[in-house]
Amino acid sequence: MEDLPEIDFLIVGAGFSGLVSAQRLCQAGFRCVVIDNRNHIGGNAYDCYDEAGVLIHPYGPHYFRSNSARIVSYLSQFTEWHEVSYQIKSFTQQKFWSFPINLNTFEEWLGRPSTELEWRDYLENQRIAIEHPQNSEEVILTQVGWDFYRMFFEPYTLKQWKRHPRELQASVCGRIPIRLNRDDRYLTESFQAMPAAGYTAMFEKMIEQSPGLVLRLNTSFAEEKPRWSYRHLIFTGPIDAYYDHCYGSLPYRSLRFERETYSGEELRAREAISGKPGLWQPALQVNYPDLEVPYTRTVEIKHATGQKIDATTVVREFPEDWTPDKEPFYPVPTDATAQLYARYKARADQETNVSFIGRLGTYRYYNMDQVTGMALTEAEKLLQKYQSTLSPSS
Numbered sequence: 001m002e003d004l005p006e007i008d009f010l011i012v013g014a015g016f017s018g019l020v021s022a023q024r025l026c027q028a029g030f031r032c033v034v035i036d037n038r039n040h041i042g043g044n045a046y047d048c049y050d051e052a053g054v055l056i057h058p059y060g061p062h063y064f065r066s067n068s069a070r071i072v073s074y075l076s077q078f079t080e081w082h083e084v085s086y087q088i089k090s091f092t093q094q095k096f097w098s099f100p101i102n103l104n105t106f107e108e109w110l111g112r113p114s115t116e117l118e119w120r121d122y123l124e125n126q127r128i129a130i131e132h133p134q135n136s137e138e139v140i141l142t143q144v145g146w147d148f149y150r151m152f153f154e155p156y157t158l159k160q161w162k163r164h165p166r167e168l169q170a171s172v173c174g175r176i177p178i179r180l181n182r183d184d185r186y187l188t189e190s191f192q193a194m195p196a197a198g199y200t201a202m203f204e205k206m207i208e209q210s211p212g213l214v215l216r217l218n219t220s221f222a223e224e225k226p227r228w229s230y231r232h233l234i235f236t237g238p239i240d241a242y243y244d245h246c247y248g249s250l251p252y253r254s255l256r257f258e259r260e261t262y263s264g265e266e267l268r269a270r271e272a273i274s275g276k277p278g279l280w281q282p283a284l285q286v287n288y289p290d291l292e293v294p295y296t297r298t299v300e301i302k303h304a305t306g307q308k309i310d311a312t313t314v315v316r317e318f319p320e321d322w323t324p325d326k327e328p329f330y331p332v333p334t335d336a337t338a339q340l341y342a343r344y345k346a347r348a349d350q351e352t353n354v355s356f357i358g359r360l361g362t363y364r365y366y367n368m369d370q371v372t373g374m375a376l377t378e379a380e381k382l383l384q385k386y387q388s389t390l391s392p393s394s
């Protein structure tokens with residue numbers, strides 16, 4: 001039998017999880033091969049320029065945020081940052097609403113000015129007392145009561161997940177803040193910024209600083225596995241696929257994106273609605289909770305990138321059932337899926353030379369900073385484990 005090339009780590013997936021772990025391991029002198037079945041790096045965070053020259057996020061909008069100085073400082077080796085105040089609106093009852101729910105939303109609902117005191121009193125009366133919210137319905141009801149829950153959360157969640165908020169873990173809707181003041185930023189983390197030249201440019205820098213890294217795109221784990229002799233596998237794809245769905249398939253939600261680009265006169269005409277030169281809609285993202293509207297949100301990423309160009313691209317997101325020909329964008333956080341995942345996790349814990357990391361590898365609704373943290377931690381563990389037994393390439 002032909003000798004296979006010897007490497008230390010075979011890494012499946014060139015997204016945040018795969019590339020961050022590869023960077024740390026290569027930097028320490030280990031030989032890593034990263035593979036991905038897509039034709040590009042970056043996983044779902046990949047960005048690129050469309051036909052009109054607009055920088056877009058083809059797999060949905062990626063708003064970087066973090067509370068971790070360690071993670072921000074790690075990524076800052078590969079990028080400058082462009083600070084962004086991620087602002088979005090919700091559109092229902094024929095108008096735009098300030099969102100996430102805050103004092104401005106309350107005033108829009110009342111149709112007159114109000115105060116923090118009145119807003120607080122209103123909420124005190126509307127809140128449903130539930131000591132330990134168990135699901136996504138309860139977590140919103142304990143904060144704002146039925147009216148706002150039914151307006152903004154129940155239909156949107158049904159549309160996005162095809163499950164009632166009662167079936168979803170509290171963390172799903174619980175990640176959306178509710179504010180007593182007028183703060184209308186969508187996110188709560190202390191650091192909110194996007195890579196100044198985009199995510200793909202950041203990953204390219206990361207690869208440049210991964211000595212000896214071999215990157216193979218357009219290829220699958222099944223194809224690559226027999227081609228390498230590796231000491232350890234890092235798998236960032238779906239854990240149930242790795243085990244041939246032996247305990248049954250974990251559910252995922254997918255998305256279909258429809259893009260439209262506007263420029264010139266057409267764009268000028270919209271400026272009356274957006275209220276902003278060169279922009280089509282009044283905010284980076286508009287959420288459409290109503291069930292009659294088939295999409296969940298429209299995103300105009302140019303609000304966040306600040307790109308100077310006489311064109312803009314607006315993307316509509318249509319939630320879809322996942323089937324094997326589609327991307328498994330979201331794990332579905334319910335108690336039943338947590339139990340099924342636990343069976344795969346128990347099997348994964350028996351492995352001595354396979355690590356599962358990332359959103360799909362651990363079946364967790366994780367953000368980019370969280371998977372970066374996970375990859376850094378796993379790389380540290382692997383450095384400890386293999387430092388003495390492997391002879392790093394010279």
Ligand code: FAD
Nearest residue numbers: 013015016017037043044060062063221237358359367368
């Ligand atoms: P991925 O990016 O999914 O990368 C895994 C890679 O592995 C993929 O490229 C895949 O093609 C490849 N792969 C899988 N199986 C195989 C195989 N068998 N063989 C070869 N290759 C394989 N996070 C934020 O922080 N902020 C946001 O605003 C945000 N918005 C999001 C919006 C959407 C619509 C989605 C879907 C996610 C969003 N996220 C956001 C989450 C973010 O995308 C993830 O946290 C992050 O990309 C996960 O990185 P990863 O490397 O774990 O996985």
Ligand code: UDP
Nearest residue numbers: 090152153154156157160172173175176287
């Ligand atoms: N959500 C909602 N209404 C909204 C926005 C969010 O009901 O206007 C719920 C919905 O269940 C959604 C979850 O909160 O899936 C998390 O929202 P987020 O915008 O963080 O979703 P993501 O960007 O991950 O798709």
